Amino acid sequence: MKSGKVGRVDVQVNKASLPHTAISNPEEGWVSLPHLIEHLVWGFIALDGEIIEDAGKASVMIAVGTYLGREDC
Numbered sequence: 001m002k003s004g005k006v007g008r009v010d011v012q013v014n015k016a017s018l019p020h021t022a023i024s025n026p027e028e029g030w031v032s033l034p035h036l037i038e039h040l041v042w043g044f045i046a047l048d049g050e051i052i053e054d055a056g057k058a059s060v061m062i063a064v065g066t067y068l069g070r071e072d073c
Contacts, residue, residue, distance in 0.1 A: 041051060061068040 044051065
């Protein structure tokens, strides 16, 4: 939602404190997806993860709650 419409969802939030676009999760609060994604990406990279952009569609293979690998679609 655009920050100008914040008052319709939560009158207690100062719209000036939010980024231009944010998401309100009623039981979890406000989330700025660009900031959340950046935080998660840096944590993933810190654990030696590699992000490959525009690599096409893939799915995660799981059996009985255990990660088995990925499968390119």
